[in-house]
Amino acid sequence: MAEQAQEFDVVVIGGGAVGENVADRAGRTGLRVALVEHALVxxxxxYWACMPSKALLRPGAALAAxxxxxxxxAAVTGDVDVAAAFARRDEITHHWDDGSQVDWVQSTGISLLRGHARFTGPRELTVEGDDGPVRVTARRAVVVATGSAAVLPPVExxxxxxxxxxREATSAQQVPARLAVLGGGVVGVEMATAFADFGSAVTLIVRGDRLLTGAEPFAGEAVAASLARLGVSVLFGAETRSARREADGVHLDLGTGADLVVDEVLVATGRRPRTTELGLETLGLEPGKAVAVDDALQATGVDGGWLFAAGDVSGRTATTHQGKYDARVVGDVIAARFDPRSSAADSPDGATPGDRALAAADERTAGPWSRYRATADLGSVPQVVFSRPEVAWVGLTEAAARSKGLDVRVLGYDLENVAGASVFAADYAGHAQLVVDDARGVVVGATFVGPEVAELLHAATIAVVGEVPLERLWHAxxxxxxxxxxxxxxxxxxxx
Incomplete structure (x- = not known):
């Protein structure tokens, strides 16, 4: 079959939430955009992370509330209905059918190319699909938005x-009687909670001495105590030396003498940028590594200003919401910079109206907060862990703030002493903390731990991003x- 050829203004590699947002924003000034995806749009x-995991966690949280x-x-007479929870999860994932997502892509005028993309040169790619290879040229820009993949530790x-x-945990159709979870981060904590709700005997194996190392220490301590109450065995300072499957289950050697025997092992020890098979070496970049970018999400290691990256693949962000923020930024940068309605032909300095619009927008902000710069990645990232209790934080922890040389004050308050908490639940317990830059009198970090505290987070995010002085917050x-x-x-x- 002869190789086909297609040309677009912009090609976005990766049709996840980040890639979809890039493609949508990049096409708003009339650029012709292609979205390349080999799996589910x-x-x-x-299909395997935010949405199904929260669907699995919600029944247990609702019962606890x-x-x-x-x-x-008194009306609660049973435990989680696992079959119903799985059925609801299946509905939320559309039974792993991306038809509605494809319909949306097509409705926007974006061209969907099914297959694996690989660079063959600057602005040149080959997309290997079921109908054979397609040679694709991007006249203006290419955006890498291929996300990340789970990393398996080097355990024998x-x-x-x-x-x-x-992926297997969030799409499971059966509940293992015994489950080992390797890793004490967000995925490990959330899935340990969900499968404990479903009746699994869960063992959480953590190499370090705390959970959720990106959060304040008190948050990890609260979650560890809660997991213990749920019946989860949390092993700190534990390292898996080898694993083997035998007739009675999976045997894990933790160096303690007797093997830990389980039915399934969930690895949640980290993720890596999905760049191994993109042909980045043809551009002088290293496969398997993040694509380094500046605040406009333009790749710093490639000349010409045509290559961008957004989401997990850039190494800057590790959440869907922050990746979508980056996608909006880079999509807007591309739409403005390569606006087909503008031309540099008659400009003495060679700058297009789009270039000048970007510069003017940066100047108008009188600071770093241009809509064409992903400034929030630097210190205003919000994160929610849907454990029980929930953990939500934004900005800098106390330790991170001090490491930056800030003179900070830490303000803390127990949530159970707030009137609204006593109405919410008789046994409500939680804690809130603000990290304040004393020199400027503004909040640079906030952490909340307690039932449904995720709903408190956006107010804190506004305070951090807006650098709102405490004296003004007093009037909110x-x-x-x-x-x-x-x-x-x-x-x-x-x-x-």
Whole structure:
């Protein structure tokens, strides 16, 4: 079959949430955009990460919330209905059918190319699909948005099991009686919680001495205590030396004498940028590594200003919401810079109207917060862990702030002492903390731990991004009785 050839203004490699947003924004000034995806359009978040994992976690959280309310607790007569939870998860993932996502792509005028993309040179790719190879040329820009893949640690026999990763865990159709989870990060903590709710005997194996190392230490401590109450065995300072599957299950050697025997092993020890098979070496970049970018998400290692990267693949972000933020930035940069309605032909300095629009936007901000720069990646990233209790934070932890040389004040308050918490549940427990840059009097970090505290996070994100002075936050009156009243208590703790 003869090789086909197609030409576009912009080619986006990766049709997940990040790639979809890049393609949508990049085409808004009339650029012709192609989206390349070899698997399901919608990507990891829609089918194997954010959406299915939260669907699996929600039944247990709802039952726990009901049991904490006198008057409702008596109505709870059973445990999680696993079959119904799986069925709901299947609905949310559209039974792993991307038809509705494909319909959306086509409705926007974006061209969908099914297959694996590989660079053959600057702005040149080959897309290997079911109908044969297609040679694709990008006249203006290429954006790499291929996400990340789970990493298996170098444990003897582990790959041969084979183990679960987050994909197998979130798409599971059966609940293992015994489950070992390797890793104490977000995926490990969330899946340990979900499968404990489903009745698994879960062992969480953590090499370090705490959970959720990216959060404040008190957050990991609260989650560890909660997992223990759920019946999860949390092993700190533990290292898996080897793994083998035998008739009675998977045997894990932890160096303690007797093997830990389980039915399945979930590896949640980290992820790597998915760049191994993209042909990056033809561009002078290293396969398997992140594509380094500047704040406009333009690749710093490639000349010509045509290559961009967004999402996990850039090494800057590790959440869907932050990846989509980066996608909006890079999509807008491309739409403005390569606006087909503009031309540099008559400009003495060779700059297009798009170039000048970017420069003017940067100047108008009188600071770093241009819509054409992914500034929030540097210190305003929000993160939620849907454990029980939930953990939500944004910006810098105390340790990170001090490592940057900031003179900080830490303000803390127990959430159970807020009126709204006592209404929410009789046994409500949690903690809120602000990290304040004393020199400027602004919040640079916030952490909340407790039931449904994720809903508190966006107010904190606005405070951090907006660099709102504490004296002004004093006039942001929280509604009563809500858990948000903790903002008033925190400001009172600051002496206001």
């Amino acid at each position: 919608g990507g990891e978040c829609s 009901a049991r904490g309310v006198p008057g409702a607790a 026999g582990l790959a041969e099991l084979p183990p679960w990763t987050s 009156v929280p509604s009563y009785p809500t858990v948000s009243e903790v903002w008033l208590r925190l400001l009172e703790t600051a002496g206001l």
